[in-house]
Amino acid sequence: MSSINLAIVGVGKIVRDQHLPAVAANADYRLVAAASRNGKVDGIANFGTIEEMLEAVPEVEAVSLCMPPQYRYAAAVKALAAGKHVFLEKPPGATLSEVEDLAAQAKERGVSLFASWHSRHAPAVEAARAFLAGTTVRSMRVTWKEDVRHWHPGQAWIWEAGGLGVFDPGINALSIVTRILPRAVFATEATLEFPENRAAPIAAAIRFTDAEGLDLQAEFDWRQTGPQSWDIEAETDAGSMLLSHGGSRLAVNGEVVHAEPEQEYPELYRHFARLIRAGGSDVDLAPLRHVADAFMLGRRVVVEPFHD
Numbered sequence: 194m195s196s197i198n199l200a201i202v203g204v205g206k207i208v209r210d211q212h213l214p215a216v217a218a219n220a221d222y223r224l225v226a227a228a229s230r231n232g233k234v235d236g237i238a239n240f241g242t243i244e245e246m247l248e249a250v251p252e253v254e255a256v257s258l259c260m261p262p263q264y265r266y267a268a269a270v271k272a273l274a275a276g277k278h279v280f281l282e283k284p285p286g287a288t289l290s291e292v293e294d295l296a297a298q299a300k301e302r303g304v305s306l307f308a309s310w311h312s313r314h315a316p317a318v319e320a321a322r323a324f325l326a327g328t329t330v331r332s333m334r335v336t337w338k339e340d341v342r343h344w345h346p347g348q349a350w351i352w353e354a355g356g357l358g359v360f361d362p363g364i365n366a367l368s369i370v371t372r373i374l375p376r377a378v379f380a381t382e383a384t385l386e387f388p389e390n391r392a393a394p395i396a397a398a399i400r401f402t403d404a405e406g407l408d409l410q411a412e413f414d415w416r417q418t419g420p421q422s423w424d425i426e427a428e429t430d431a432g433s434m435l436l437s438h439g440g441s442r443l444a445v446n447g448e449v450v451h452a453e454p455e456q457e458y459p460e461l462y463r464h465f466a467r468l469i470r471a472g473g474s475d476v477d478l479a480p481l482r483h484v485a486d487a488f489m490l491g492r493r494v495v496v497e498p499f500h501d
């Protein structure tokens with residue numbers, strides 16, 4: 194099978210940390226070009242904008258869009274209009290409506306659109322889903338607390354409207370929750386803490402339920418120093434479950450039953466290649482919808498200013 198000519202747009206932290214190594218290790222792809230205002234990828238053609246790249250390198254077949262979410266839609270429209278398959282970093286856009294529009298455009302043009310959720314490919318997520326599928330879930334606690342200064346140094350966009358603030362990591366937890374829970378849930382109340390000098394929240398607490406009255410509480414906080422927490426605990430009629438380390442390790446009734454090194458981005462690129470070859474798309478908006486609901490329903494509390 195011939196390899197897919199891929200281009201990457203928005204060359205920053207996640208491209209260097211994850212996309213380039215995952216693509217280099219996958220024979221399904223040939224990385225042929227990159228577009229970014231400042232960032233460059235060694236050994237391939239680099240351009241300042243996606244328009245210049247699409248014009249100059251027509252053999253590009255697929256494009257990974259890795260810029261901040263507020264700028265993804267405009268780039269995706271150009272790539273889709275040029276007939277390219279599109280991989281959207283998470284979150285897939287700044288609004289639900291714009292991503293739905295992209296899905297319609299991809300369908301019209303007969304190309305693949307992939308709204309990626311890397312945390313869903315953490316190694317123990319499918320084992321957690323399989324465990325919960327056979328149980329009645331009574332309660333769930335999601336604790337996603339990390340140090341924003343460590344993980345997002347100097348990222349101004351993340352604090353702007355549409356940058357999602359603490360929901361940038363929190364949506365990863367929601368992408369796992371919506372994958373492993375056997376039933377759909379919905380938010381019933383939320384509190385969002387906004388630093389007085391920022392347009393996006395630094396912390397959020399959300400309660401969810403479902404038709405059976407599930408008690409699900411999620412806490413996201415960016416002020417955590419010391420040990421970081423990326424945990425999902427559940428109480429079920431078959432005992433307790435702890436999915437920890439961002440979805441890498443599963444313990445059932447206190448015993449570790451699944452723990453493997455993570456392979457999230459290699460898995461994302463394998464999935465994208467399968468979608469392209471099968472002529473399909475994968476656009477699940479559930480995690481983004483829950484974030485939108487939290488913003489819609491949430492009580493806003495102003496807290497002390499945040500300085501990098």
Ligand code: NAP
Nearest residue numbers: 203204205206207229230231232259260261264282283284
């Ligand atoms: P980043 O390094 O701040 O941004 C990526 C690149 O996007 C920047 O280097 C910049 O490159 C370009 N960019 C920034 N502002 C732009 C604008 N106004 N218009 C067009 N391009 C702009 O961020 P990142 O950490 O890589 O995150 C990018 C995306 O990946 C986000 O959606 C994030 O949620 C997701 N992600 C990040 C991580 C992580 O650990 N950092 C993990 C998983 C997913 P140029 O200056 O060269 O244009």
